[in-house]
Amino acid sequence: MNAPSSTTGERLVHVPLGDRAYDILIGPGLIARAGGEIIARLTGRRVAIITDENVGPLYLAQLMDSLQTDGFEAVSLVLPPGEKTKSMDGLAAATDMILAARIERGDAVIALGGGVIGDLAGFAAGIVRRGVRFIQIPTSLLAQVDSSVGGKTGINTRHGKNLLGVFHQPDLVLADTAVLDSLSPREFRAGYAEIAKYGLIDKPYFFHWLEKNWKKVFEGGPERIEAIAISCQAKADVVVEDERETGRRALLNLGHTFGHALEAATGYDSSRLVHGEGVAIGMVLAHQFSARLNLASPDDGQRVAAHLAEVGLPTRMVDIEGGLPPTQILMEAIAQDKKVKSGKLTLILTRGIGQSFVADDVPTSEVFSFLEDMR
Amino acid sequence: MNAPSSTTGERLVHVPLGDRAYDILIGPGLIARAGGEIIARLTGRRVAIITDENVGPLYLAQLMDSLQTDGFEAVSLVLPPGEKTKSMDGLAAATDMILAARIERGDAVIALGGGVIGDLAGFAAGIVRRGVRFIQIPTSLLAQVDSSVGGKTGINTRHGKNLLGVFHQPDLVLADTAVLDSLSPREFRAGYAEIAKYGLIDKPYFFHWLEKNWKKVFEGGPERIEAIAISCQAKADVVVEDERETGRRALLNLGHTFGHALEAATGYDSSRLVHGEGVAIGMVLAHQFSARLNLASPDDGQRVAAHLAEVGLPTRMVDIEGGLPPTQILMEAIAQDKKVKSGKLTLILTRGIGQSFVADDVPTSEVFSFLEDMR
Numbered sequence: 001m002n003a004p005s006s007t008t009g010e011r012l013v014h015v016p017l018g019d020r021a022y023d024i025l026i027g028p029g030l031i032a033r034a035g036g037e038i039i040a041r042l043t044g045r046r047v048a049i050i051t052d053e054n055v056g057p058l059y060l061a062q063l064m065d066s067l068q069t070d071g072f073e074a075v076s077l078v079l080p081p082g083e084k085t086k087s088m089d090g091l092a093a094a095t096d097m098i099l100a101a102r103i104e105r106g107d108a109v110i111a112l113g114g115g116v117i118g119d120l121a122g123f124a125a126g127i128v129r130r131g132v133r134f135i136q137i138p139t140s141l142l143a144q145v146d147s148s149v150g151g152k153t154g155i156n157t158r159h160g161k162n163l164l165g166v167f168h169q170p171d172l173v174l175a176d177t178a179v180l181d182s183l184s185p186r187e188f189r190a191g192y193a194e195i196a197k198y199g200l201i202d203k204p205y206f207f208h209w210l211e212k213n214w215k216k217v218f219e220g221g222p223e224r225i226e227a228i229a230i231s232c233q234a235k236a237d238v239v240v241e242d243e244r245e246t247g248r249r250a251l252l253n254l255g256h257t258f259g260h261a262l263e264a265a266t267g268y269d270s271s272r273l274v275h276g277e278g279v280a281i282g283m284v285l286a287h288q289f290s291a292r293l294n295l296a297s298p299d300d301g302q303r304v305a306a307h308l309a310e311v312g313l314p315t316r317m318v319d320i321e322g323g324l325p326p327t328q329i330l331m332e333a334i335a336q337d338k339k340v341k342s343g344k345l346t347l348i349l350t351r352g353i354g355q356s357f358v359a360d361d362v363p364t365s366e367v368f369s370f371l372e373d374m375r
Numbered sequence: 376m377n378a379p380s381s382t383t384g385e386r387l388v389h390v391p392l393g394d395r396a397y398d399i400l401i402g403p404g405l406i407a408r409a410g411g412e413i414i415a416r417l418t419g420r421r422v423a424i425i426t427d428e429n430v431g432p433l434y435l436a437q438l439m440d441s442l443q444t445d446g447f448e449a450v451s452l453v454l455p456p457g458e459k460t461k462s463m464d465g466l467a468a469a470t471d472m473i474l475a476a477r478i479e480r481g482d483a484v485i486a487l488g489g490g491v492i493g494d495l496a497g498f499a500a501g502i503v504r505r506g507v508r509f510i511q512i513p514t515s516l517l518a519q520v521d522s523s524v525g526g527k528t529g530i531n532t533r534h535g536k537n538l539l540g541v542f543h544q545p546d547l548v549l550a551d552t553a554v555l556d557s558l559s560p561r562e563f564r565a566g567y568a569e570i571a572k573y574g575l576i577d578k579p580y581f582f583h584w585l586e587k588n589w590k591k592v593f594e595g596g597p598e599r600i601e602a603i604a605i606s607c608q609a610k611a612d613v614v615v616e617d618e619r620e621t622g623r624r625a626l627l628n629l630g631h632t633f634g635h636a637l638e639a640a641t642g643y644d645s646s647r648l649v650h651g652e653g654v655a656i657g658m659v660l661a662h663q664f665s666a667r668l669n670l671a672s673p674d675d676g677q678r679v680a681a682h683l684a685e686v687g688l689p690t691r692m693v694d695i696e697g698g699l700p701p702t703q704i705l706m707e708a709i710a711q712d713k714k715v716k717s718g719k720l721t722l723i724l725t726r727g728i729g730q731s732f733v734a735d736d737v738p739t740s741e742v743f744s745f746l747e748d749m750r
């Protein structure tokens with residue numbers, strides 16, 4: 001990884017996964033020239049675009065134009081926005097449309113939207129004819145820095161989130177950084193929490209750079225491209241090392257065990273808490289818990305909390321509107337997320353900013369009393 | 376591959392697919408000791424069994440007993456028999472049951488049934504938590520010699536058969552040859568067509584052996600085990616060479632392009648034609664067409680037809696009850712099955728018994744006039 005530079009141009013992150021290697025292009029205006037980038041990487045000439053009712057009206061026509069100019073036959077499906085679309089019904093609708101469009105193995109499914117559309121369309125692409133080509137055009141910040149990279153796809157079931165899916169790597173990711181201007185500030189901040197996460201995992205200088213430059217990331221321009229490129233590179237590095245998530249990829253869960261428990265405790269009600277907000281609080285908790293275990297200095301936790309709060313993210317459990325259920329319920333949600341073995345739990349802890357590690361023997365009793373004290 | 380021997384005991388075929396390698400055990404009585412075989416190969420202790428209403432009443436209790444004796448927590452789902460179960464609804468039912476049973480990545484889904492149950496349960500196992508362990512207990516002859524080996528899974532859609540699915544290799548295949556005694560003679564013959572296919576592809580001595588020993592294969596005993604073992608080995612060899620079906624695996628389609636067209640032309644009505652019957656007619660047609668193109672001697676086609684007819688399989692289009700639609704409709708079904716490029720078609724042809732090859736430039740006009748003449 002390179003230290004942040006301040007070029008203004010487009011960036012390319014290559015994900016070297018052997019015969020499943022692919023490029024991530026990052027910069028403004030990529031949707032307008034998607035056709036040319038795709039045609040260079042695809043043997044087929046048919047594409048099926050899946051998008052949602054928020055993103056479709058804003059960017060679908062532009063994408064269709066570009067594809068048709070380059071000679072593609074393109075069809076599209078516009079689904080309702082939100083987590084509910086990641087369901088069996090959504091999957092049935094997506095696969096039916098892809099098959100009706102006669103997409104063959106060399107043709108592609110294109111996801112145009114946030115993580116919901118990316119996860120659903122990627123799953124559909126992974127199972128139609130046992131796998132057709134797949135292109136991600138992530139339009140939320142979270143999707144650009146996290147969900148569009150790595151090949152995890154899936155839907156939710158009544159038993160929990162993301163319980164059905166496949167690993168299906170995209171053939172190309174086009175992160176058009178200009179489309180983030182239409183994203184709500186709250187969704188932008190939520191995606192920013194995941195950017196900060198990469199610094200906190202193992203890139204202290206990146207976290208420091210974010211402390212100085214975060215406003216420019218929010219405003220757009222070269223710093224936004226830079227922050228997204230560094231994040232994609234960080235995620236790609238982990239994915240290449242551990243494609244099927246058996247080891248190191250677990251570090252990407254920094255802040256997520258606590259975060260998921262908070263999401264569950266608020267009933268996945270996005271008006272109360274969106275994923276990135278849960279992660280922000282979770283990362284602060286991970287630093288504070290590490291300090292409590294004398295693994296890290298309390299100053300680091302304070303510094304993390306200060307930065308995330310400055311950006312406008314919640315950093316404490318009391319920041320969640322409507323209150324939380326008893327700690328016992330939070331513990332049960334944690335046990336659902338991570339297997340508990342004889343009273344011990346795997347958590348991502350830290351020795352300081354940019355020094356996270358996997359701790360696989362954390363006593364649940366310690367976690368319980370910590371959470372009791374923090375609320 | 377070894378030449379047929381006449382041992383009486385159980386056979387083991389190993390499928391060396393690197394970290395997805397697995398064993399196929401073939402012999403009578405395997406269901407009764409399934410628990411022991413599975414426990415030796417699985418880290419988890421929970422299993423979810425999927426079966427159908429024909430097979431369940433016959434063998435489910437025995438399987439559950441064996442699993443429970445060996446300490447497994449086993450639950451089961453009994454689905455209606457038949458091709459309709461290979462649907463989105465079937466998939467939703469299967470995955471829901473597997474998740475309700477809290478099957479984790481080290482636990483397993485077990486398919487107890489014919490190819491329908493194997494294809495459905497394998498697909499479900501491939502997508503629950505992005506892949507849990509999977510064990511095949513094939514109970515039809517077709518499933519024992521074909522569908523349970525190779526990792527192809529899937530369901531049907533209104534756009535066609537097997538259009539949704541994943542590659543998901545099993546961790547173990549237990550082919551209990553005694554359960555074939557309860558299979559209807561018609562289904563047994565249909566599976567036998569696939570056994571004959573392996574001889575016709577590239578094992579002339581196996582075809583000769585079948586001509587002499589087929590009655591003993593039908594009756595049971597060491598010849599049945601032998602024929603199934605040779606078939607599994609033949610399929611495994613092809614799969615290992617070409618796991619994702621990009622080349623050589625196409626030879627397994629001998630007789631299938633014609634066969635699928637006949638199945639489509641009879642509306643997939645299994646009272647008129649089951650898959651193996653279509654394959655039997657298709658293999659004879661492939662030999663006759665090869666003779667017509669002066670690639671093979673007509674004697675070979677006659678010999679193939681004579682053997683399949685002796686066994687009780689249909690070998691000519693006129694053998695199909697209720698008649699066939701015009702040849703033009705058959706040609707459209709063929710074009711649906713295989714991509715037609717500028718009037719040329721890919722077909723598996725032969726230079727004689729055991730000498731099949733992929734011909735990728737067969738003029739559709741020749742196929743049309745051949746089919747016209749044969750009906």
Ligand SMILES: NC(=O)c1ccc[n+]([C@@H]2O[C@H](COP(=O)([O-])OP(=O)(O)OC[C@H]3O[C@@H](n4cnc5c(N)ncnc54)[C@H](O)[C@@H]3O)[C@@H](O)[C@H]2O)c1
Binds near residue numbers: 151179180
């Ligand atoms: N596959 C993975 O590795 C992975 C990783 C992290 C998260 N996820 C998944 O991602 C999902 C969350 O992703 P998300 O936060 O992008 O949610 P999302 O897709 O619901 O997008 C958030 C909201 O922003 C809207 N939106 C998106 N782009 C926009 C734009 N440019 N302008 C205006 N509105 C826009 C969407 O319509 C939606 O209402 C979750 O389902 C989560 O499970 C997957």
Ligand SMILES: NC(=O)c1ccc[n+]([C@@H]2O[C@H](COP(=O)([O-])OP(=O)(O)OC[C@H]3O[C@@H](n4cnc5c(N)ncnc54)[C@H](O)[C@@H]3O)[C@@H](O)[C@H]2O)c1
Binds near residue numbers: 430456489514517
């Ligand atoms: N995955 C693959 O590689 C592959 C290969 C070939 C075929 N297939 C699929 O396999 C399916 C056909 O398989 P099939 O012919 O086994 O069909 P099937 O599963 O429908 O079984 C045929 C009939 O026999 C019954 N049966 C099965 N075992 C029995 C037993 N021991 N005793 C009594 N009855 C029994 C079943 O209930 C059913 O009614 C098709 O869906 C086809 O697409 C898949």
Ligand SMILES: [Zn+2]
Binds near residue numbers: 146279
């Ligand atoms: Zn996250």
Ligand SMILES: [Zn+2]
Binds near residue numbers: 521569631650654
């Ligand atoms: Zn077949």
